[in-house]
Amino acid sequence: MKYLEEFSDPELARRLLDDIHRTATQPWAMMEVCGGQTHSIIRHGLDQLLPDGIELIHGPGCPVCVTPLEMIDKALEIASRPDVIFCSFGDMLRVPGSDRDLFRVKSAGGDVRVVYSPMDALAIARANPDKQVVFFGIGFETTAPPNAMTVHEAKRLGIENFSLLVSHVRVPPAIEAIMTAPVCRVQAFLAAGHVCTVMGTGEYPELTERYQVPIVVTGFEPLDILEGIRRAVHQLEEGRHELENAYARVVSDDGNPTARRMLDDVFDVVDRSWRGIGMIPQSGWRLSEKYREYDAEHRFAVTGIDTHESTVCRSGEVLQGLLKPHECEAFGTACTPRNPLGATMVSSEGACAAYYLYRRLSTPPQQRTPAEEVSSVG
């Protein structure tokens, strides 16, 4: 596999940074949409290297973080059933529901399995015909096609003991929600490169026009991100607001038409609730009528979910870019990756977890009161 080392070259990074420093004449705030980009920025310390006025606002693009609490609680309920094998991507297991997480369901005897590909869940269904196998289908346009493929294949092969618990979300409506929020500080977007790999770039010119905001399709390696920032800074300084593709080695204008056809066949666009943010119109998918029998919500008819969200957690403001993780009172004290109050502290793509893992040294000490310091000492 190539294109990892090459896109982490310090000398090339230096050149991009020099260009950004030369170009930026005033403060600008831009949002990287995807949690993978947030993780990469914080892990490599890229934000420490930018001019003081260039602020990166961490966007809502961590699929684990924005999966609504009600859906997590449904997952916990379904996974607890003795006839169910519940399959999930790994980082969903520690996300807190109202009163527990999937790890606890597993330790209490639930059959919860981590899979690397949703098709593995389908294989588990074939191998266990006496069990109901449920896959937790979460994520953006990136994970939606392979998840769609599972129900498509289940129907084609007549695998009736498989179902999908769907909580898929779409990026463009989220960008729109951020731009129309009462408080919006975002002046440019680094769009999520891999989302565009599937969807292409066709959804964005309209947004750049309507909200007069530059959107730069950006990748995930350090040089990719710096190039995205560089192009955004150039647009902002020149007063342009265009769609640019800084990840052309992976993203084509059309995206992946086969994957998009799969999405159109399997899913219907619906309103979706985002954890910490709320309802965003037309921002998600559910299984279409044709595949309704593979919908785990339909099959298990989970009702009576009574959700309890932490009253302390301010992940909603973090997800909207209104608050930096370390500015939250609970950060690093009541809320740590080991004892997370909100999903942004769980996934390594979550902004709070990324700050906690990599940034505690630079967290301003005045953010903590002496009493909190004591409670944080292990």
Place this chain on the structure above:
Amino acid sequence: MVESGQASPPQLLPTPTVPAPDFEGWTCPLPLRDSPQIVMGHGGGGAMTAELIEHLFLPALANERPDRLGDSAVLDLGGARIAFSTDSFVVRPLFFPGGSIGDLAVNGTVNDLAMSGAQPAYLSAGFILEEGTDVAVVAAVADRVGAAAREAGVEVVTGDTKVVDAGHGDGVYVNTAGIGLVPAGVHIGPHRAEVGDAVIVSGDIGVHGVAIMSVREGLEFGTEIRSDCAPLAGLVAAMLAVTPDLHALRDPTRGGLGTALNEIASASGVGVELDEGRIPVPEMVRNACSLLGLDPLYVANEGKLVAFVPPDQAEAVLAAMREHPYGADAAVIGTCVPEHPGMVVARTGFGATRVVDVPIGEQLPRIC
């Protein structure tokens, strides 16, 4: 287990009294505090494992030895200094590219002894077999135990066999314990790292963990990745021949290099500053970790060590390591600093810094 001063009548089958754990007494923010069950993360070698040991096992065992958290204990017995260690092995699959549960069982304990500077001498081996397991499989495991012991220069001198019901084990579990002699003048311990010490790793990291994952999950990375499973006592002896004053040694198994460094930083009260670009990570490991959303710093090794060496000895120790087949790719990856005591901080390739933390439980593959 006597509850009061009065003698209780003898019983054929004494009923064990299991006191309810007092979670209020736990001083750390305990994960899953309100669900007192063991989860997989307790075995991950990270913070959850450490808490279980610190708050549950150590108080129960009431042991105040300063080296109680080392890879092995060093005991004075009749004038000799004996290192003593034990380890259990529950790996799946039993055989994997580059090794087997038998190799791990020998090398794991041999390496724990070697991290005290001991020359390993004798091992015990306990086999817990699951009903229904093919005898040929057990024979193959035993064969590997014997072969690995011969390579490591130790003798397996005592053992035990138990069989559990089908479904109550994973084919074969192996426990080994071992003893070895610590040479005079050698006092290696996780609490002995000092400001100025060079941090040396003996070679490529993350190889064993990725090898296991690739067979367990059926992941393919183009070329076969073979476990680095190896006995390290010879390498340690070569290092001790340069100077008996090695400060700390650790074989970064579960939890990986990142966890091992944190343990030593925390036990010694020094800061560790890493130069990320110098940490030897093979391209295959980097790619596999990148695909799975894992950090090579937390992936298991079975044939590597990390050493904290006084600065004036670092160059000579490094040279001696590179002469040895199991240390050919050794590299200085950082130093001990007075800043941020107990914490490990990496300088990234771009000149920024990040904290290298202890993982909580097991690393979880990221979604995308």
